[in-house]
Amino acid sequence: MTPVRSVRLTVNGTQTTVTVEPRTTLADALRNELRLTGTHLGCEHGVCGACTVIVDGAAVRGCLMLAVQAEGREITTVEGLGSAAHLGALQLAFRKHHALQCGFCTAGILTTAHALLTDEPHADEDRIREVISGNLCRCTGYLPIIAAIMEARIAYSDLQCEAAQ
Amino acid sequence: MSDVAKFLVGCAVERMEDARFLSGSGNFADDLAVDGMLHAAILRSPIAHARIMSIDASAALAMPGIHAVITARDIGDAIPIIPLRLAPLPEFEPFRQPVIASDKVRYVGEPIAVVVADSRALAEDALETIGIEFEALSAVTERGASENALFDFAEDNVALRYDAGFGDADAAFASADYVRTERFSVQRHTALPMETRGLLAEWNSSAGRLVVTGATKVTFYNRRALAQMLGVREDDIDLIEIDVGGGFGVRGEFYPEDFLIPFAARKLARPVKWIEDRREHLMAINHSRDIACELSLACRSDGMMLGLRGRIFADMGAYIRTNGGVVPAKAAQFLPGPYRIPNVSVSVEAFMTNKTPVGTYRGPGRFEANFFRERLIDMAATDLGIDIAEFRRKNLITEQELPYPIDGLVPYEGPTSYDTGDYVEVFERALKEIGWHEKRHLQGKLIDGVRHGIGLGCFVESGGAGPKENAAVTLEKDGSLTVAVGSSVLGQGLETVLGQIASDTLSIPFDRIRVLHGSTTLLDEGFGTYHSRAVVMGGSAVLDAATRLREKILQQASNHLGRPNSELKLVNAKVVADNGASVSFAALAAGRELQADGTFSNDVRTYSYGTHAAHVTVDPRTGAVKVLDYIAVEDVGRAINPAIVHGQAIGAIVQGLGGVFLDHLIYDDQGQLLNASLADYLVPTASDFPVLRAVTLELRPSPSNPLGAKGAGEGGIVAVAAATANAVAAALAPLNVEIHHLPLTPPRLWRLIKNAHARAITAA
Numbered sequence: 071m072t073p074v075r076s077v078r079l080t081v082n083g084t085q086t087t088v089t090v091e092p093r094t095t096l097a098d099a100l101r102n103e104l105r106l107t108g109t110h111l112g113c114e115h116g117v118c119g120a121c122t123v124i125v126d127g128a129a130v131r132g133c134l135m136l137a138v139q140a141e142g143r144e145i146t147t148v149e150g151l152g153s154a155a156h157l158g159a160l161q162l163a164f165r166k167h168h169a170l171q172c173g174f175c176t177a178g179i180l181t182t183a184h185a186l187l188t189d190e191p192h193a194d195e196d197r198i199r200e201v202i203s204g205n206l207c208r209c210t211g212y213l214p215i216i217a218a219i220m221e222a223r224i225a226y227s228d229l230q231c232e233a234a235q
Numbered sequence: 236m237s238d239v240a241k242f243l244v245g246c247a248v249e250r251m252e253d254a255r256f257l258s259g260s261g262n263f264a265d266d267l268a269v270d271g272m273l274h275a276a277i278l279r280s281p282i283a284h285a286r287i288m289s290i291d292a293s294a295a296l297a298m299p300g301i302h303a304v305i306t307a308r309d310i311g312d313a314i315p316i317i318p319l320r321l322a323p324l325p326e327f328e329p330f331r332q333p334v335i336a337s338d339k340v341r342y343v344g345e346p347i348a349v350v351v352a353d354s355r356a357l358a359e360d361a362l363e364t365i366g367i368e369f370e371a372l373s374a375v376t377e378r379g380a381s382e383n384a385l386f387d388f389a390e391d392n393v394a395l396r397y398d399a400g401f402g403d404a405d406a407a408f409a410s411a412d413y414v415r416t417e418r419f420s421v422q423r424h425t426a427l428p429m430e431t432r433g434l435l436a437e438w439n440s441s442a443g444r445l446v447v448t449g450a451t452k453v454t455f456y457n458r459r460a461l462a463q464m465l466g467v468r469e470d471d472i473d474l475i476e477i478d479v480g481g482g483f484g485v486r487g488e489f490y491p492e493d494f495l496i497p498f499a500a501r502k503l504a505r506p507v508k509w510i511e512d513r514r515e516h517l518m519a520i521n522h523s524r525d526i527a528c529e530l531s532l533a534c535r536s537d538g539m540m541l542g543l544r545g546r547i548f549a550d551m552g553a554y555i556r557t558n559g560g561v562v563p564a565k566a567a568q569f570l571p572g573p574y575r576i577p578n579v580s581v582s583v584e585a586f587m588t589n590k591t592p593v594g595t596y597r598g599p600g601r602f603e604a605n606f607f608r609e610r611l612i613d614m615a616a617t618d619l620g621i622d623i624a625e626f627r628r629k630n631l632i633t634e635q636e637l638p639y640p641i642d643g644l645v646p647y648e649g650p651t652s653y654d655t656g657d658y659v660e661v662f663e664r665a666l667k668e669i670g671w672h673e674k675r676h677l678q679g680k681l682i683d684g685v686r687h688g689i690g691l692g693c694f695v696e697s698g699g700a701g702p703k704e705n706a707a708v709t710l711e712k713d714g715s716l717t718v719a720v721g722s723s724v725l726g727q728g729l730e731t732v733l734g735q736i737a738s739d740t741l742s743i744p745f746d747r748i749r750v751l752h753g754s755t756t757l758l759d760e761g762f763g764t765y766h767s768r769a770v771v772m773g774g775s776a777v778l779d780a781a782t783r784l785r786e787k788i789l790q791q792a793s794n795h796l797g798r799p800n801s802e803l804k805l806v807n808a809k810v811v812a813d814n815g816a817s818v819s820f821a822a823l824a825a826g827r828e829l830q831a832d833g834t835f836s837n838d839v840r841t842y843s844y845g846t847h848a849a850h851v852t853v854d855p856r857t858g859a860v861k862v863l864d865y866i867a868v869e870d871v872g873r874a875i876n877p878a879i880v881h882g883q884a885i886g887a888i889v890q891g892l893g894g895v896f897l898d899h900l901i902y903d904d905q906g907q908l909l910n911a912s913l914a915d916y917l918v919p920t921a922s923d924f925p926v927l928r929a930v931t932l933e934l935r936p937s938p939s940n941p942l943g944a945k946g947a948g949e950g951g952i953v954a955v956a957a958a959t960a961n962a963v964a965a966a967l968a969p970l971n972v973e974i975h976h977l978p979l980t981p982p983r984l985w986r987l988i989k990n991a992h993a994r995a996i997t998a999a
Contacts, residue, residue: 107266113912165250180257205920211919214885
């Protein structure tokens with residue numbers, strides 16, 4: 071039998087343990103072991119960005135990080151950004167701007183944008199374009215995605231103000 | 236009344252699909268997991284053309300966790316052949332693809348064996364241990380290489396040739412003041428949906444039933460094909476459609492895996508899942524475009540077009556798959572475009588090579604044809620000293636000339652006519668949007684080191700393929716509405732637009748509607764989604780079903796309220812009588828749900844039309860192109876949801892710009908695909924084309940369907956190569972560079988600029 075390892079990590083605020091083969095990627099562990107299937111795999115070689123999750127605040131390709139590397143880390147997936155009944159600010163902006171069509175790349179774009187705006191709530195359009203250029207979308211042509219992220223900035227700067235107060 | 240629901244059709248309603256996608260609770264093929272599920276991986280040919288001498292899977296079978304290695308031998312003496320769904324020309328029959336290679340492989344990526352294992356990783360491990368002895372044959376990678384026939388029965392690699400046309404092109408060319416002939420080509424590329432393909436097949440041995448989840452596009456057709464191949468009754472198979480991560484023409488056709496995975500599930504009596512990885516996607520899913528054309532135009536000296544002659548050469552790849560010759564046939568059909576050209580002759584040659592087979596990709600044949608024609612128009616106008624806008628204006632078909640027959644261009648189709656429209660008005664709108672009159676002086680100008688160019692591209696585009704679509708609507712006992720339709724979802728927002736149509740017809744709130752689509756369990760027969768037909772056909776079928784249900788609801792309410800139908804109105808999920816009495820839908824359906832079927836049959840195609848315009852700069856030192864502005868104007872007849880139509884248009888423009896500048900499946904002369912990864916196969920990113928606009932018009936509704944819709948979603952891509960290449964050519968005209976071939980990569984443009992410069996020096 072292939073050896074397995076136990077990995078302790080925090081996912082969307084909940085501490086959990088997954089038991090995986092050393093070669094299991096973080097994305098596969100999230101999808102198959104924790105059944106968090108909102109994280110999608112579009113290329114499995116680090117180009118398309120669909121599998122992006124947030125690891126200790128940084129946007130990371132879930133297909134390029136091994137699950138064992140996530141030991142002790144804090145992970146946020148798309149499921150952690152808001153539920154269907156209670157969408158977060160970024161998600162609401164995406165719906166308003168029709169920033170998704172098939173919805174397959176969406177999770178990775180939301181997580182990428184969430185990590186960006188958390189760090190840089192005042193990111194300008196060029197900066198947003200630059201960061202989102204690491205995520206491929208074949209449906210929207212990106213225009214509404216950029217517009218949605220621009221609109222969601224206000225929610226993130228409010229958060230930063232609250233944190234400062 | 237204040238509580239009357241506002242009409243949703245025509246409004247930019249937020250999509251009912253979005254909450255689940257945004258929260259990560261969509262349900263895509265790879266999200267499926269059932270007890271006892273096994274995983275399949277496919278061994279694909281590493282060489283383009285070879286005889287298979289032997290296959291040794293013993294090492295793979297000895298590995299732990301491996302349940303089966305399936306090869307052609309396991310399938311039997313008669314390997315099932317994938318049928319021709321469209322354009323069923325008999326010449327193509329012998330070139331159809333078997334579901335697995337037995338004695339010969341003909342392209343890199345052709346399935347040779349299926350490994351089924353406890354996990355995908357184990358299945359992939361086992362692939363590497365399968366030994367295959369090949370006898371290599373030289374690969375055919377271009378037209379005219381006839382010494383190595385791919386198929387033993389054929390003398391050469393030409394699968395089909397035909398001539399078509401109308402009028403007398405020979406006479407027109409003989410009498411014309413001006414004739415020009417040029418050769419053009421569009422490179423092989425593919426749609427690249429973000430979700431790769433995937434299937435879960437579950438065989439219930441005791442019931443003898445098969446369920447395949449992950450189907451889309453033409454599920455009922457595919458069920459029929461699969462039933463025949465497996466030798467089971469159609470009724471014993473269900474194809475289930477779940478969320479779909481992009482289609483664009485390529486997904487949902489019947490591919491080898493659509494047989495192999497169900498076959499494996501039946502053989503092992505276990506659920507088997509297969510998820511395509513991106514590398515195999517690039518070599519396995521339909522490629523497209525890859526058309527070359529020799530095009531001749533005959534004009535009077537005043538620019539009036541008299542005749543068009545086109546010779547289409549299509550690289551079909553190694554087999555003819557389900558789409559048959561649609562790509563070259565449509566490239567030929569749309570060569571004349573929206574212009575009054577009385578004499579047209581086209582020929583098509585479809586030839587086979589050792590490459591992945593081709594199929595349809597958004598705007599099949601149109602993207603290519605519009606590029607060829609619009610480029611030649613610019614060359615002709617320039618030769619004749621006529622402004623490029625004036626040349627088009629002069630030749631565009633006027634509204635008075637519609638309907639305009641374009642019979643005889645496709646041998647397997649009957650008569651058809653451009654239906655309605657004002658081609659000139661839409662053209663003028665595009666000129667206005669791009670600022671043609673203010674900016675035309677920029678043509679070819681060198682400003683700050685870059686040359687400016689503005690290009691135009693006009694198109695007409697068919698949609699709404701028949702023959703039929705079906706729908707059923709049910710008022711559930713709780714008063715909610717379920718809509719079932721034979722149309723398929725491809726990620727385009729189908730649920731929302733069908734929900735809008737049902738909501739308006741029945742005065743039921745949008746959030747009380749559930750739309751089910753595609754699955755063979757929903758209806759007796761469905762026809763699917765392709766050729767911009769989902770709204771035209773599926774939408775009209777839903778309208779019909781909802782209208783019938785409305786009658787039933789009124790009848791029921793009439794009995795309940797004791798008032799005649801004429802005194803009743805449907806208002807916000809209630810039936811209200813003139814006297815103020817009312818009954819809710821929920822009360823009417825409380826005892827038994829109310830149901831109605833609907834259908835829409837139509838063989839008359841819709842023709843949307845429009846004009847694209849692009850303003851680009853080209854850096855002559857590097858060949859790099861920047862798109863400064865882009866406008867696509869299209870009359871779609873009726874936009875059910877303008878935000879969805881707009882989104883489709885913008886998305887399609889960007890896909891088209893990818894096809895102009897980036898997307899390219901590159902083969903070497905051994906038939907090896909050199910760029911089967913997303914690191915090497917380039918598509919547009921968010922920073923590539925930031926300025927784009929789309930204007931959707933509803934000038935002339937379609938007369939063919941009650942919604943007036945003409946289909947949208949493809950008009951945004953079909954003229955992108957035309958307008959953009961013309962803009963690049965206009966920018967480089969002072970350098971004596973002409974554009975004939977895509978993609979317009981910096982190295983290609985740089986070389987053209989260098990060569991033109993060298994020619995100029997030699998000439999001097």
